[in-house]
Amino acid sequence: MTGTTDEDGYRGPARLVVGDTQLAVEVDLRGHFQPIDGRYHWYGRITANSALSTLLSGKKRSARLHTPYGEVAAELSDPDPWDRYRIAGLSTPPFPLATSA
16 A cells, blocks of 8 residues: 655555455545644545445444555445445554654
């Protein structure tokens, strides 16, 4: 797996595990630290994927997302008009964070 990272997130290939089903997907992720709850909130969209659409049928589901940078729990929800599912999670994101020196 290769992809791109920048100070805002990750765009590239990933593996999504929903129940017993594993899917190769493309993701576009970013996030921000939320000082109110003290956690990092990451989120993004999964490129339209017919197998994922069939599996979810527009319903919200828990999943695990694997990128070259880590594996995290995620929540899948609300496909947009282009059938790209939203994915989100809390705390450690599945991409490196920019650090200041």
